[in-house]
Amino acid sequence: MSQGAETIGEDFALGIDSAAVVEGAPVRGHVGGKDAIMVRKGDEVFVVGAFCTHYHGPLAEGLVVGDTIRCPWHHACFSLRDGQALRAPAFDALARWRVEQVDGRIFARERVKTAPPRPVPARVPRAVAIIGGGAAGFAAAHALRAEGYDGPIEMISADSAEPYDRPNLSKDYLAGTAQPEWLPLRDPAWYREQRIDLRLGRRVERLDLSGRRLLLDGGETRGFDALLLATGAEPVRLPIPGAEGSTAFYLRSVADADRLIAACSGARRAAVIGASFIGLEVAAALRARGLEVHVVAPEAVPMARILGPDLGAHVRRLHESHGVVFHLENTATEIGSGGLTLKNGGALAADIVAIGVGVRPNTALAEAAGLSVDRGVLVDACLETSVPGVYAAGDIARWPDRITGEAVRVEHWVVAERQGQTAARNMLGRGERFDAAPFFWSQHYDQAISYIGHAPAWDRAELSGDPASGSCEVSYFAGGRKLAVATLGRDLDSLRAEVAFEKAMGALL
Structure with missing residues (x-):
């Protein structure tokens, strides 16, 4: 996850030949020893940091889409114009440098400061409550501040730990190759600095949606104007003797x-x-x-x-x-x-x-409050529930998916993060439809499987390549319609499949 000390390629501060920078093909280099990539879009050229701020994926091997670049490992998306992380799983911006073109050569000049947050609409919630401290809850709180929201944010989590990188638990952390300090998504000081009231080890016992109040364990009540339900899921317990035993x-x-x-x-x-x-x-x-x-x-x-x-x-x-x-x-x-x-x-x-x-969505709180629940909390395209101002995201949300044409619920980390971001922006009146193609990855020793789309049932699977070679792609169809793509060792193909799904949904213009 940490950047190596050795830089690769030319120093962009000294300039490179303009002909060496081809549209859509990132050039790896550095600026005074800081790893960077140079990307051309038409007559414009951008220089940004070379590695994804999530897990340090090599952006030089990523996919340029318009004026963005996507990470080949876990599909984070960054703006080339201002370096901002546009979509999870990355949250931190890339470094960027001012670019100057002189006499057929391209130079990276001084480091450019991060762009300020977007202006907030005049009508915003007086206070936001987030129930759940997982992927969706954290992403929503982060997005609210990144979008310029300055009001109170309260996050109530039944977990006793600050929001952390849950996918790592079954991978490097359990294997012993990831240190405990790698897990938190932010350190405790960040929540204080961002004025996010993080209440750990607490449960919401009841929702009073008409009165816009939460009843916590211990009898405490808290008010809200806008609410995100991100209560996640819990493991299915085996109904056999000994399944709750000490082993x-x-x-x-x-x-x-x-x-x-x-x-x-x-x-x-x-x-x-x-x-x-x-x-x-x-x-x-x-x-x-x-x-x-x-x-x-x-x-x-x-x-x-x-x-x-x-x-x-x-x-x-x-x-x-x-x-x-x-x-x-x-x-x-x-x-x-x-x-x-x-x-x-x-x-x-x-x-x-x-x-x-398997896991089961934690929908009991929503159901008891009278929200529409059917194999998940039902939400519209903007992730709003049957009660205005109340949103749901992550493992509990069942939303209208334009890939399958059905309402779906997906238990993926990146989906939960992106839904949290969308829900937060919609609390601020953005009116943003959730149209990200579901994505997850699974690590098995030195091989990672990437899966884009959603195919709960399929009638045809088309294989390209040989899995034994470590490089293949499988496309899944139902009734002639492509629903999902799984890849092994073909990161760019996975990104291209993501873009194709977005175009098919009309999410990418």
Whole structure:
């Protein structure tokens, strides 16, 4: 995640030949030792920082779209004109430099300051309340301040930790290669500086929407003018004996991850119930810690329902090559202190059991308040619920998706962040439709799968390339309509698929 000390390419401060900068093809270099890229758009040339401010992805390998550039790793989007992070998962702006063209050469001059926030419309909420301290809640609070909103913001989170990078929990953090200080999205001082009242370890017991008040645990009440519901989801609990025992672990919070990490000390064998993305990421992380890992799942091919048989089979082979043992077309019927009892009558020894069989949206608060709920909190294209001034985002929101033509609910981190940003801007009267194509990534050892779009059901999967080579693309269709694209080792193709979906939805003009 940290920038290397060695710079690459020419020093743009000394100037480069104008002919070397081709439209849409970023040129890697530096400005006085600071990594940078130079990008041409028509007669204009921009110089901005070379690395994404999210996970340090190389923007020189990204995609230029209009006057923006998108990160090849996790699809963050930045303005080339002012360096601002336009879409999550990045929040911090890129460095940028003034550009001058003289006698056929292009020079990067002095560093340019970050642009001021947009002016706020005359009518804004007197106070904003955000219920939930996850991806959507944090992104909304950040966007409100970035858009210039100066009123009170209160964020109420049942989690005892400041908002953190949840996807990392099943990846590097669980594997032991990410330090705890990498997880927080911002340090505590940021919330104080931004005047965001962050209430951790607190629950909202009831919503009084007509009176615009929240009732917190302990009897405290808080008022609001605009409200974002971002209560997220919770793991599905297995309805079998022992699933709540001392050897069984669910992974949702950093506290869950810390308990699982502590249990790895002295453990030799682990069982993972569920061959989902989370389940297999946990399996990879536990292998990195040196544990023997067995995966139990009911399907014949891991993740075939989502990724198709070819890519699913590749994922299985990849894990097997790292020592994971699969017990497929099987389920656990009981968890004991020494391991699992399986449906086929077998037994599996395990010191710890990680359970990853899906999550359920936390919609009880919304439902009790009388909001429209149907397999999620129903929202319109601007993420507003059935009550004006009340928005929902993230794992609980079910919105009209123009890719599938249906109302959908998606449990992706980046989707939650982007929805939080959209909801915040709409609280300020922007009238912005949420039309970002859903995106997520999943890390398995040294290979990352990127998935763009949403295909809950598909009738045809077209494979391009060979998964075994580490480079392939799978497109998913229903009734002749492309709904989603998964890629392995083809980051630019994933970005191009994102742009194609946006164009199809009319979101990109």
